[in-house]
Amino acid sequence: MVYPYIVWAVAMILLPMLMIVLYAFTVKGNSVLTFQFTFDNFVRFFNDPVFPGVLWRSLKMAVITTVICIAVGYPTAYIMAKLKPNSQAMMVLLITLPMWINMLVRTYAWRGILSHLTISGEMKVYIGMLYNFLPFMILQIYTSLSKIDPSLIVAAHDLGADNRQTFLKVILPLSLSGVVSGITLVFLPAVSSFFIPKLLGGGQYVLIGNLIEDYFISTGDWNFGSAISLIMAIIILISMYITRRLDRQIGEEDD
């Protein structure tokens, strides 16, 4: 019963990924039969006057978006967790509701409002990113906060800890796993996002995702486009690895 799907998965999931690698290490004009392995695309990317800057900007943007999401999302989740159970369920529903509406439509919706404001394209992109990714962060942190055993907090108070100490020594460490999973849910799509800058940034604001889109859809240089997405995928893999290690370290401290 499994073998048909294995054939399908190899053809539709594994093969496409191998194709990206194959294209990234070849140049245009190479046919599949006589292709030559080359680093040309990668050399071209890093020697370009613009592209490394775009990569750096995307990373910076994703990091800042993630930090803002934590800064805004943590207090929100914390207040939510203090509400009565019924109001908590209501808040979760209210936050999930807009997420059902198409991301593109929601981003488009911001254009009208932002046209009233005289802020830079960069600011507009940040608002769009925060809007799209903040719900993920709030819900992840909220889930980890609501799992905390209330008797731990009572115990901390009984043992003489004030509110600040209870928060720093009990609640914060126990909710960090939610922050870590929130980071992966925000950082990954933020790095590769390309329609938020395109819709809100006014076209001048280019991120790495826009480069990939351009090379595949407008320019048609798939080899170079594949190389860019491979570079992005590797950076994402490294950051995932770092976050996972962080998560494990936190887990060990808890024990």
Place this chain on the structure above:
Amino acid sequence: MEQKTRAYEKIWLVLIMAFFYLPIIYVVFFSFNSSKSLSTFTGFSLQWYEKMFANRTIMESIWYTVSCAVIATVVSTIVGTITAIGLSKSRKTLREAVNQINNLPMLNPDIVTAIGFMLLFTSLRIKTGFTTMVLAHIAFCIPYVILSIMPKLRTLDPNLAEAALDLGCTPFQALWKVIIPQIMPGIISGALIAFSMSFDDFVISLFTTGPGINNISIYVYANVKRVNPTINALSAIIVYVITIVLIIVNVVPMIRERRKKKDEQLQNS
């Protein structure tokens, strides 16, 4: 963690909610605007709704979105269910290998999965269009279906299937009458995830579709450069449909619960 919330904390929550709902309300409001402007409201009108329903490309994009989501949901749910049941009985190494492959589209950014499909289809000389878009949707939906069914299968008592076989069921009957009903909640939630993933998808559709075949997201993306208030009407309609569906989904169980409680009270008295 239940505690008293202070006034400024409540204000903070209200502000966050305002942030989440402001653009949605804004778009719905301006879908009734009588002029083309997206910033000044000049009067009430339904002209953008009329224009939207008269626009063939928009109507086609709605049709493509819905039909693609329905096909992708049905196929991925059936294939995902069969595969999940098969995986639960196969060797651990095989199961791990399939899980690893399935993780790829779930962990990769959409754009990487999308260009992978595009390279695959064009290298195989398959003309991109509705079929390739549906194939790609099926491919990225199946892993989610499997993921939502697997936990149900893990908690399933293996004796049940054996008992059914001992009592004279054919293997197919045992599957259909014993196993499937037990894992039904997982199948349903998998189908719902598949539908919403496919319905909302933009990135993968953009790279796997062909000329003339747009879904709603691609239409919005391609038409935002010009001022085009029909998109407001289209967005507003999506908001209406989703709000109605979510109200039904959330309110119906509540009413049912209340009725159940009432019945119990009646029986007790």
